[in-house]
Amino acid sequence: xxxxxxxxxxxxxxxxxxxxxxxxxxxxxxxxxxxxxxxxxxxxxxxxxxxxxxxxxxxxxxxxxxxxxxxxxxxxxxxxxxxxxxxxxxxxxxxxxxxxxxxxxxxxxxxxxxxxxxxxxxxxxxxxxxxxxxxxxxxxxxxxxxxxxxxxxxxxxxxxxxxxxxxxxxxxxxxxxxxxxxxxxxxxxxxxxxxxxxxxxxxxxxxxxxxxxxxxxxxxxxxxxxxxxxxxxxxxxxxxxxxxxxxxxxxxxxxxxxxxxxxxxxxxxxxxxxxxxxxxx
Numbered sequence: 001x002x003x004x005x006x007x008x009x010x011x012x013x014x015x016x017x018x019x020x021x022x023x024x025x026x027x028x029x030x031x032x033x034x035x036x037x038x039x040x041x042x043x044x045x046x047x048x049x050x051x052x053x054x055x056x057x058x059x060x061x062x063x064x065x066x067x068x069x070x071x072x073x074x075x076x077x078x079x080x081x082x083x084x085x086x087x088x089x090x091x092x093x094x095x096x097x098x099x100x101x102x103x104x105x106x107x108x109x110x111x112x113x114x115x116x117x118x119x120x121x122x123x124x125x126x127x128x129x130x131x132x133x134x135x136x137x138x139x140x141x142x143x144x145x146x147x148x149x150x151x152x153x154x155x156x157x158x159x160x161x162x163x164x165x166x167x168x169x170x171x172x173x174x175x176x177x178x179x180x181x182x183x184x185x186x187x188x189x190x191x192x193x194x195x196x197x198x199x200x201x202x203x204x205x206x207x208x209x210x211x212x213x214x215x216x217x218x219x220x221x222x223x224x225x226x227x228x229x230x231x232x233x234x235x236x237x238x239x240x241x242x243x244x245x246x247x248x249x250x251x252x253x254x255x256x257x258x259x260x261x262x263x264x265x266x267x268x269x270x271x272x273x274x275x276x277x278x279x280x281x
Contacts (some may be wrong), residue, residue, distance in 0.1 A: 031077035072254030072277030075228040085227035090140035116162035132177040139184040150191040
């Protein structure tokens, strides 16, 4: 029997690539879908593919099928899009990154002005742990396919060196070490990774580095953003973000936040079930 020719799909970058069944299945399993469900969704989507279909359309089909089976699973599956929904400004993302690192033992504050040797810098997340001061720059993008190129770590490293030179002279920092970071919700180019590794700058992207990527941090901590919640409207999510609420955990700890967001009593139970499932590590 003649082997079926693979269908080419259109990535957000504009490139055409063969459809990868195993990649789609892995993403469904990672969201918590059982194998039988992942296989069922994969079969249905494979039967609806056509040449040049976009990855976005494939994602929407998979999300809709998953949501019809389980809203909490669908919420986890749309994690990458949910992070992008923290925009359009980068402030909610900075707070979210701060909370992720705080849950891992760092003391964190956001948007602090810190004096360097030459100029004053606004630091997105200033974190301390085990005698080390971490200056974190958060690069948020709400467009799929965006890649942080080498210019980003080059620029951040120059800022970090200016901060380090000044801060290391202060008496209160006499026994402290210093680290520079770039944290993004997208990917890094190969040259950006190469430069970061060479100069000692810490890079955290959606899928980098292996074992400590942004996606894996979220999986480990269970700190999902409120934008994951499929049973909230966009307006309700924005109301919560405007109040500085970025974590599903905050709603679990204070259900009155749903009242403040205007969620009707008849839907609160559905939202809370989804939140509880999202907060399970």
